[in-house]
Amino acid sequence: MKTKNIPLPEPELRAILRGADDIIAEGGRTLLSKILKGSKERKLLELGLDRNPSYGFYRDLSLEQITDKVDQMIRTGFLKTEVVNKLPRIAFTPRGWAVERERRAEEFVQEWDRWLENDVTPISMEYLKERDRSMIFLFLFKMLCSGDRKYVPFLELWERVDFKRVRVEIQHVIDALKQRERLSPSDWERLIEERIPSLLLRSREPVILACRQCGRPFVWDELNPECYTTEGLRFPELCPNCMED
Template sequence: MVKKGNQVGYALNPNGIKSLPDSEIKTILRGADDLIMSGGRAMLAKILAGSKDKKLLELELDYSPVYGALKGISQKEILAKVDWLILHHYLAIEYDGRLPMLVYTDKGWDIERETYANELLEKLIDAAENRRYEFVEILKDRNRSLILLLLEKIADSGNKDLITILEAWQTIEFKKVRTRIQEVIDILEKVEEKPKSEVILEVVSFSANKKWLSIPVEFRRKLERNVWCSSCSDVVKIEKYTVKEFTGGIVLEGKCQKCGNGVARVID
């Protein structure tokens, strides 16, 4: 595919790829988020490959949550996967002057918005747990549909511990978002308190939770994603877990994200 004039041409080559798993589609779309109308296919391939390219590092693209996600695969192979997404209308190319830049299609953005909203919810919960209320500053001026989806997920979570950080967020937002934040706060305030048995469990586990939260957040997330499920016979992500103490350390007890069976992770 070649553009006229002084515009830099490009050629899409999926290299025979017939399909991609949903997980790879989401990963590639997540990586594209930092490049929308500012970078192209080759830079996206470098992010996913975990390249030490000088320009990539200068732009701090190594902070992408999917930096190095496809490490071990050649950049040529990764570029073929990116081209497959373009040809199947998850991404598109638009020119900014001479250069071809990546953009989301509606189809791709619907997927990325869901992925990103889940990521922001996880970070918001962590920020609330650690009283890092300044985190909300990164939410200001984000895509409106992304923010509304995030607020919908917060309301659905029923997590009353998010009310304080929502109030902090409310102080820096524009009127329409402030109004929606207040609606979510009102919803959470009506959530019934947990049964006494659950409250007692939390008190008993307070020391364990303190130890768990003392672990750097990046490492905690890695531990959550590295739990063995005997039902799946695979390493999975643990969810809906509690943190308990045992001799010599703590243990996460929860559910496998894939199959829902009980799983546990011991942390010395």
């Protein structure tokens, strides 16, 4: 029986994308499947891939079954293979990267929440440097939307070590959070809207979706803040024309 070309359930989809994130353009389908299986293979352990959050996610499935799921991710447009040094390597599609980018940004938020809850102060924020700029700015957007001043001390630590462009945006978020309590709900919403063009960056390649109603392809608007939730990225199901009908 052939696997249907429909996306996997959300938890599986996210787990596979997270597993792929550590081997993009460096490993292929087999290595990704072994990460998800929780393989004890020496090469995998030497690369530290057993520390990937998705390591062992499918430990109860066979390697063949896991590879079928990876292939389903390719067929449904979340992953693709590219030839690097004459070998096929796993890569994100624009849609897959959009999902993973949001997931990683939310992981940063959750990490800061845990540190704050346990009264932990990070020694350095250097770990946030050299990250994908669109992911980092999405993280900042989530900080801004929280409206919570508790993040200000960490933001100030981060602002000291990052590059100028990022420091500018961090300072904007710090200033906004400090004045949140003095702003009316409408003024706060206006402030967030003003920061959207700076913090929600468009990808080089657009994400093309198919409308559930008319079936036509349409370009996803990455600047729509309603798509970014704490539960994950939510793509619109209808194209703009069908939404208006």
